Amino acid sequence: MKNMKSKTLFNLIALSAALAISAIGCRHTPQKTSTIYGTAHPVNPNAMPIDNSQPMPNPNGNGIITTPAGGGPLPAGGFAGWAANSDILADQTIHFDYDKSAIKAHEQPKLDAVADYLKNHAGIAVRVEGNCDERGTEEYNRSLGERRALAARERLVQAGVDPSRLDIITYGKDKPVDPGHDESAFAKNRRDDFVVLTPPGQ
């Protein structure tokens, strides 16, 4: 510490001297040339296939503690290649209060209808799509939309649906149904949509 201080003092004196000297001699003459190195980087937006050969990280690897949640952990695998139909269950869309992911009591019959549809149609799956109004920041809403989708999933599992037949996705505030900026638009946009997924070849 002492050494550091004396070093600093030495530097200070040396620099003051250098500065004083330079102040005498160089009034209007550029004394230093500063070279700028190349600044253009290529940013290549083309030809970028997604490399999916990366081994998938072990979901049960070190340090994982599974949070007990109503719906349980999400099954791996996904529904890539399944056909999506958002019309069949369009009437069952449920809505949420501002900044909440709790299912409102009067929405339960719609969830029962979704569960019944799954029970009556073997082989299909349902994707719950969570959405938010534009209030709230983007990534906050992405998390909130996930919680809304998880909340509906939890109810469907409680109603007896096999968790492996349920997919979820959050769109945050990226997919409003009403682009307006008033409460009537917000109320429509705070929602879970239910999309029927059919396996390839059916």
Added chain:
Amino acid sequence: MIIRMNSRYFTTIIIIAVLGVLGAPGLRAQETLEVSHQTKLGIPPTPITISGFSGEVASVLKFDLTVMGFISVPAGSANYELSGNNAGNVTGQLDLVGDASQSRAGGAINTSGPRSVLFSRSYQGGSLRAQAHRLADDVVLKITGVNGIAEVNGQISKIAFKAENNTGGEIYVADFDGHNPMPATQDHSIVAAPCWVPGHFALYYTSYKLGPPCVFYQDLRTGTRRNFANYPGLIGSAAVSPDGRKVAMILGKGGSVNLYVGDADGGDVKQLTFTTEDNSSPCWSPDGQWICFASKVNERRALSKVPAEGGAMERIPTGGVSNPSEPDWSPDGKMIAFTSQYLGGFNICVVPAEGGIATPLVSGEDPSWSPNSRTLVYVRRGSGGNRTLSLLDVPTKQVKDVPRVSGSSNSQPSWAR
């Protein structure tokens, strides 16, 4: 000249010399922390006159100096005078006239007293823009003792952001002032939350290209990218640790939305929070010890932090403002910038990193610190609903919009460190 120099002038020189020594690269962080600038808020900008430059160079100098705490004033009304020209290359000279100690504190301008040359130099190579940026940084370093924001490691400082239009969103990379925008993606799908790998020309970002949200790693030099993490449910808000070895992210795979941290290659993922509430927007403390994020505590939104190695979650108080989210820890470790929300309005705020009374600065969202911890890039909502990126000089609250990518709404900026 030395003999005629009055004592006040000599004092000024010594102060500059001290700051010059402490701001020099290669010194240990400990020394810098003892004396370097404390981020003071609400200070007036420092007047400077700018003369002799034209066109793009003149506008770059004025822009850069504005977002680094200076204000351009008419000749004769400032202690600092930047003169030069851009005939062929940029040449600039910075003079000190009289005693600037009052003007830097916002007091009266006293231009009586000797004139001295603080530096005089010419620039070559690169574009005229790059030369002008270098000159602006040289001015800031000479006067404040702190590095400017225009260049990092000899390159024009970069930002990444999201540009959205009717066909979807793309990740863009541009100079920090919005010039030279270049698309990093052309997927026409939802994208979100770009994050730089410190010291590398590479990004992590969220993409819905494959259907569900995934985090992609992309090397911007080669254009190659890979799917960084492949889990069911939400994967988002990737944040790379200061040493580049770890990535924090938000995952929904466990059936709740929680904070996780993994290796930069996607392996060895650990869960750090165990709540059934919302968690979003992780960022790292510059020492890599903590991850700060937006959370809920007792049903109320709050900023929290958790040790990167795992441990108890601690709240970071943000007194005086409500609904904090989108934190970004300053690279010097002192401040956390974040977005507060009251009804539908968003404000950019700062709070000491240990928590305390928060200071709202301007209306806007999603702040990201410059490498020198002085300026923020953030999102400003225009009257038509379109969003524009802006730069905010935190101590003086001076703001400059950056050009928007044509026909789009720009958001979620990340400043390369």
